[in-house]
Amino acid sequence: MNIRVLEPFCVKEEMKRIAVHPQGIEQLENKACLYCLKISGVNIKQANVIKQEALAVGADAAVPYSVLNLENKNVDIILMATLKQYKKLVIKFAQQPFGLKNIGEEILKTIERYLHPSLAIKNIQKKFLIMGILNITPDSFSDGGMYFDNIDLAIKKAIQMQEEGADIIDIGGESSRPGSSPVDEKEELRRIMPVIKRLRRELSCLISCDTSRSSVAKQALEEGVDIVNDIYALKRDEQMAQIIAEAGCSVVLMHMQGTPETMQKNPFYYDVIGEICDFFRERIDFCINHNINKNQIILDPGIGFGKRIEDNLEIIKRLREFTCFGLPLCLGTSIKAFIGKIAGGVSAEKRLPGTIATCAIGYINGARIFRVHDVIQAQQALKITAEIYG
Numbered sequence: 001m002n003i004r005v006l007e008p009f010c011v012k013e014e015m016k017r018i019a020v021h022p023q024g025i026e027q028l029e030n031k032a033c034l035y036c037l038k039i040s041g042v043n044i045k046q047a048n049v050i051k052q053e054a055l056a057v058g059a060d061a062a063v064p065y066s067v068l069n070l071e072n073k074n075v076d077i078i079l080m081a082t083l084k085q086y087k088k089l090v091i092k093f094a095q096q097p098f099g100l101k102n103i104g105e106e107i108l109k110t111i112e113r114y115l116h117p118s119l120a121i122k123n124i125q126k127k128f129l130i131m132g133i134l135n136i137t138p139d140s141f142s143d144g145g146m147y148f149d150n151i152d153l154a155i156k157k158a159i160q161m162q163e164e165g166a167d168i169i170d171i172g173g174e175s176s177r178p179g180s181s182p183v184d185e186k187e188e189l190r191r192i193m194p195v196i197k198r199l200r201r202e203l204s205c206l207i208s209c210d211t212s213r214s215s216v217a218k219q220a221l222e223e224g225v226d227i228v229n230d231i232y233a234l235k236r237d238e239q240m241a242q243i244i245a246e247a248g249c250s251v252v253l254m255h256m257q258g259t260p261e262t263m264q265k266n267p268f269y270y271d272v273i274g275e276i277c278d279f280f281r282e283r284i285d286f287c288i289n290h291n292i293n294k295n296q297i298i299l300d301p302g303i304g305f306g307k308r309i310e311d312n313l314e315i316i317k318r319l320r321e322f323t324c325f326g327l328p329l330c331l332g333t334s335i336k337a338f339i340g341k342i343a344g345g346v347s348a349e350k351r352l353p354g355t356i357a358t359c360a361i362g363y364i365n366g367a368r369i370f371r372v373h374d375v376i377q378a379q380q381a382l383k384i385t386a387e388i389y390g
Contacts, residue, residue: 008032008033011028011029011032011033012025012029012032015028015029027084029083030082030083030084030087031082031083031084032082033082033083034080034081034082035080035081035082035083035086035111035114036078036079036080037078037079037080037107037110037111038076038077038078038079039076039077039078039079039103040074040076041074041076042074042075042077042103043073043074043075043098044064044073044075045098046098046099046100046103047061047063047064047075047077048063049096049098049100050063050077050079050093050100050103051063051077053089053092053093053096054079054080054081054085054089056092057081057085057088057089057092058081058085059079059080059081059082059085059086059089060079060080060081061077061078061079061080062077062078062080063075063077064076064077079107083111086107086108086111087108089107090104090105090107090108091104092104109326110324113323113324113325113326114320114323114324114366117320117323117328117329117366117367117368118323118326118327118328118329118368119328119368119369120295120327120328121250121298121328121369122206122226122250124167126167127368127386127390128363128367128368128369128370128386129167129168129368129369129370130165130166130167130168130370130372130375130378130379130382131166131167131168131169131170131208131330131369131370131372132158132161132162132164132166132168132169132170132372132373132375133170133172133334133371133372133373134154134157134161134169134170134171134172134195135172135175136154136171136172136173136191136195137172137173137174137175137191151194151195151198154195155195155198155199155202158171158195158199158202158203159202159203161375162203162204162205164375164376164379165376165379166375166379167205167206168205168206168207168208168226168227168369169199169203169205169206169207169208170208170209170210170227170229171192171195171196171199171207171208171209171210172192172209172210172211172229173187173188173189173190173191173192173210173211173216174188174210174211174212175260176210176231176260176305177260178260178263178264178304178337179260179261179264180260180261181261182260182261185213185215185216188211188213188216189215189216189219192209192211192216192220193219193220193223196209196220196223196224196225197223200223200224200225206226206227207224207225207226207227208225208226208227208228208229208252209221209225209227209228209229210229210231211228211229211230212230212231212232212236212237212240213236213237213240214237214239214240214242214243215239217230217240217244218243221243221247221249225249226249226250227249227250227251227252227298228240228243228249228250228251228252229251229252229254229300230251230252230253230254231254231256231260231302231305232256233253233254233255233256233279233283234251234253234283234286234287241286241287241290241291241292242290244287244292244296245290245291245292248293248296249296250296250297250298251287251292251296251297251298252298252299252300252330253280253283253284253287253297253298253299253300254300254301254302254305254330255276255279255280255300255301255302255305256302256305256306257269257305257306257307258306260305263305263306264306267306267307267308267311268308269311272307272311272314272315273314273315273318273321276301276302276315276322277321277322277324280299280322280325281325284297284325284327294327297327298327298328298329298330298369299322299325299327299328299329299330300329300330300331300332300371301315301319301322301329301331302332303315303316303331303332303333303336303338303358304332304333304336304337304338307338309338309341309342312333312336312338313338316331316333316358316361316362316365317365318365319331319362319365319366319367320365320366322366323366328368328369329366329367329368330367330368330369330370330371331358331359331362331367331369331370331371332370332371333355333358333359333362334355334371334372334373334374334378335348335349335351335352335354335355335373335374336351336355339351339354339355339358340354342354352374352377355372355373355374355378356377356378356381359372359381359382359385360381360382360384360385363385363386363389364385364389370382
């Protein structure tokens with residue numbers, strides 16, 4: 001006799017192997033996986049009804065243990081059920097008052113997003129995208145300013161990254177490393193615009209402009225840039241949202257606690273995943289309210305941007321929780337300091353293995369866009385990972 005635990009994703013195939021009837025497979029598949037959903041912002045009456053209905057279908061819900069002084073407050077609950085049970089709950093919720101119908105509908109959408117992370121960008125049909133980094137700065141921690149004031153070398157590097165498999169080239173002229181100071185608008189334009197103008201003629205892949213200034217974004221978009229990558233998530237420049245809306249381009253909204261100058265000075269979170277989720281929700285609403293279509297948005301949790309080592313690890317481990325928004329997730333871990341610290345204090349040029357590990361785990365956990373320095377290595381690692389996990 002041999003007894004083993006099956007991975008949830010392979011239960012259907014194993015049922016086929018043991019010759020379960022096709023109709024039985026269809027019925028049993030929905031019972032194979034338990035999904036735990038955290039639902040925030042329900043009132044105590046909704047929470048109690050959800051608990052009762054969950055128990056009625058054989059599921060359960062964790063709710064606050066005391067209802068004292070909660071009658072007029074919103075609470076969080078954790079709902080635990082199989083997909084089959086959730087489908088029953090949706091039907092039962094539709095028959096209840098208290099606004100439960102909308103909650104039921106959103107539950108099934110959230111599970112679908114969790115199971116199938118989005119890569120809805122520019123109608124590209126791929127399992128993942130590689131975003132190659134091209135810093136046009138004198139103080140880049142990754143290349144020591146190699147491409148600063150050397151347009152020919154920058155162009156050569158971008159072409160090389162495209163040939164190695166980069167789907168996007170991300171061009172930035174203002175350093176965002178911890179402790180860096182901002183440059184003025186004129187200098188940022190001087191650094192990147194000559195490179196962008198030439199690259200648009202040389203490259204067939206997408207081009208991203210890493211900027212937080214509307215004037216820089218506007219000129220870059222006029223030269224054919226496809227994506228604006230804003231580490232301030234449209235908070236630094238009040239005109240940026242209008243520029244994005246008018247251009248209809250994709251935009252990366254990144255989470256950052258503080259600014260590059262201050263972000264690593266004792267960052268702290270009570271609930272890093274919950275706080276980033278709240279930030280994303282607010283920024284998505286802001287974009288929609290400023291005429292930016294939701295399908296233009298890409299989310300980046302901002303690894304290393306106002307994060308401790310434990311925060312970075314928690315984010316990577318729980319990335320799939322951000323799929324609740326139904327938007328592509330971008331992961332930027334490439335040769336960052338937390339990798340060096342975990343690996344024993346190794347320098348940036350020795351952090352590629354750690355970078356590859358975070359990319360592979362990031363893909364498994366729902367990221368689909370990877371911002372990296374070493375394109376060919378990341379491309380190979382992610383291709384193998386995607387073949388294994390689909």
